[in-house]
Amino acid sequence: MVRIDTELLSKRRVAEGYFELRLRWPSGAGAPAAGQFLTLRARGGGDPLLRRPFAFASHDAAEDEATLVIQERGSATRALATLEPGAKLDLLGPLGRGFAFPERGTEPVLVAGGIGVGPVLFLRASLDAAGVASRFILGARTAALVPESLLPRGAGVEVRTDDGSLGTRGTAADAVAALPRDARVALFACGPKPMMAALDRIAAERGWPYQAAVEEWMACGVGACMGCAVPLKGGGYSRACADGPVLDGRLVKWD
Numbered sequence: 001m002v003r004i005d006t007e008l009l010s011k012r013r014v015a016e017g018y019f020e021l022r023l024r025w026p027s028g029a030g031a032p033a034a035g036q037f038l039t040l041r042a043r044g045g046g047d048p049l050l051r052r053p054f055a056f057a058s059h060d061a062a063e064d065e066a067t068l069v070i071q072e073r074g075s076a077t078r079a080l081a082t083l084e085p086g087a088k089l090d091l092l093g094p095l096g097r098g099f100a101f102p103e104r105g106t107e108p109v110l111v112a113g114g115i116g117v118g119p120v121l122f123l124r125a126s127l128d129a130a131g132v133a134s135r136f137i138l139g140a141r142t143a144a145l146v147p148e149s150l151l152p153r154g155a156g157v158e159v160r161t162d163d164g165s166l167g168t169r170g171t172a173a174d175a176v177a178a179l180p181r182d183a184r185v186a187l188f189a190c191g192p193k194p195m196m197a198a199l200d201r202i203a204a205e206r207g208w209p210y211q212a213a214v215e216e217w218m219a220c221g222v223g224a225c226m227g228c229a230v231p232l233k234g235g236g237y238s239r240a241c242a243d244g245p246v247l248d249g250r251l252v253k254w255d
């Protein structure tokens, strides 16, 4: 992990309220893995004071670039949405534990819900680069919230929308539930808690491994404050920033 001053290379809108930031990621900063994150703030303004966490959506070592996919939610993300290329960024990363590659003989099924799409896209690209085929399922409320230009090309890509305005009507979890029960699936996911909880129920019922990237509130971002505690079914907590953000989804108490 290093703190770096870097710059924004480009910004583009990818869905309603979602934008992609492409930034310079110097090779000395280390190669991020899918599921890892950085904390970020724009330099020069007093607000926001705190860095905010965002997952890597891609990393290109040859070009020294990385991307993030961000949804406008509050003051920090609204401020990031107004940045122009050349803006100075203050980053800390790569942070946390990313996804582990699936065991041989399992079929990786990658599930993204809403703004959870970034780390799942990165995992898909990492598996592609390693020659590992995967299924990619994206769930969104409606077509306007689907970042179509970012979706992976190739086989095994499925979109589900709650209102049926794009792809099949239904949820990403419905698509997972429709997979054959005896398939040797390894689940990987990032998305809203109801989706993550539904995948946990399916994984538990079918004995499938389930790696879940959680997106808890964070303060320090480096394991020092317990501000990001994730409750576990067996009692106790994991720290999203240091033990995760990728955790064994079957151990997390989702509701």
Ligand SMILES: Cc1cc2nc3c(=O)[nH]c(=O)nc-3n(C[C@H](O)[C@H](O)[C@H](O)COP(=O)(O)OP(=O)(O)OC[C@H]3O[C@@H](n4cnc5c(N)ncnc54)[C@H](O)[C@@H]3O)c2cc1C
Binding pocket: 037, 048, 052, 053, 054, 055, 056, 068, 069, 070, 071, 072, 073, 074, 075, 076, 077, 078, 115, 118, 119, 214, 215, 216, 217, 218, 240, 245
């Ligand atoms: C490991 C990790 C990875 C993340 N990756 C991404 C990413 O790739 N893209 C992305 O857009 N966001 C991501 N987030 C969430 C992102 O950090 C928050 O959206 C951001 O900090 C909000 O800052 P803000 O000042 O704009 O909003 P605030 O004013 O702080 O909050 C505005 C609203 O957003 C909601 N909110 C804020 N933070 C979170 C959160 N962590 N989880 C759920 N709801 C939240 C709150 O309900 C609040 O009402 C990630 C969070 C974590 C912990």
Ligand code: FES
Binding pocket: 217, 218, 219, 220, 221, 222, 223, 224, 225, 226, 227, 228, 229, 239, 240, 241, 242
């Ligand atoms: S945010 Fe401080 S321990 Fe995770």
